Amino acid sequence: MPELPEVETIVRGLARAVSGRRIAEVRVEMAGSVVNDLPGDFAETLRGERIESVTRRAKFVVMRLGSGRALTVHLRMTGRLIVEAQPQEDAYSRLRLRFEDGGWLRFSDVRRFGRVRLTADGAWAAGLGPEPLDPAFTPEALRGLLEGRRTPIKSLLLDQSRLAGVGNIYACEALYLAGIHPKRRAGGLSKARVERLHAALIRVLGRAIRMRGSSIDDYVDAEGLRGGFQNTLAVYGREGLSCRRCHAPIKRVTLAQRGTFYCPRCQR
Numbered sequence: 001m002p003e004l005p006e007v008e009t010i011v012r013g014l015a016r017a018v019s020g021r022r023i024a025e026v027r028v029e030m031a032g033s034v035v036n037d038l039p040g041d042f043a044e045t046l047r048g049e050r051i052e053s054v055t056r057r058a059k060f061v062v063m064r065l066g067s068g069r070a071l072t073v074h075l076r077m078t079g080r081l082i083v084e085a086q087p088q089e090d091a092y093s094r095l096r097l098r099f100e101d102g103g104w105l106r107f108s109d110v111r112r113f114g115r116v117r118l119t120a121d122g123a124w125a126a127g128l129g130p131e132p133l134d135p136a137f138t139p140e141a142l143r144g145l146l147e148g149r150r151t152p153i154k155s156l157l158l159d160q161s162r163l164a165g166v167g168n169i170y171a172c173e174a175l176y177l178a179g180i181h182p183k184r185r186a187g188g189l190s191k192a193r194v195e196r197l198h199a200a201l202i203r204v205l206g207r208a209i210r211m212r213g214s215s216i217d218d219y220v221d222a223e224g225l226r227g228g229f230q231n232t233l234a235v236y237g238r239e240g241l242s243c244r245r246c247h248a249p250i251k252r253v254t255l256a257q258r259g260t261f262y263c264p265r266c267q268r
């Protein structure tokens, strides 16, 4: 599933490719993949709109439209947004937009969990926690989120209502970098450890964005390029392999139904 760095990479590519372009034609190829919060038909309502900007909120791609409305995409497991000069054959295509100046945007989704939603103001992405890369997200802000919480720190990092955009890969990697055991009680971390975790989150996410995300499954960005961060993972997906720091074998446990990887010696 694309996490913050992958969605950020997709958004940067899309912003370059589709900002300022007007939608001339809307082809809904699978009705269940689109949701319309506005009165009327999805295609009819969207046609003629200009895409003003493309931004990211958590793991959502938010395209602001000329009318002030928003077209928000949640890629979920296998959703992809592809910019192309000509519409390509694709059995998994769910929605295609043709722009006035030629060129297409295709939403393709093998597993069909992804959604494209038309809303009055982009409110779909409401109820989410702060963005970890926002300057307002300080070590004190993280401490405030953790305070009094009895959940394991790893599970709390995945809770989108607490912190937006961090998924399984980057939670595992940040906890390794900070030297914190994933099962530690969130509220029980010392001030120094919270500061280390804060720095680790920002460092891991920033590095992953610079490397254009992780291509663990079939993730590619809007330009069809694979990410590079998967080659530098310290713990995620490395069960039984030796820790890059201490050479102990990496362990895997299940926490809140998610495979969790850590070094039993480096993470306490």
Ligand SMILES: [Zn+2]
Residues within 6 Å of the ligand: 243, 244, 245, 246, 247, 248, 263, 264, 265, 266, 267
């Ligand atoms: Zn280690």
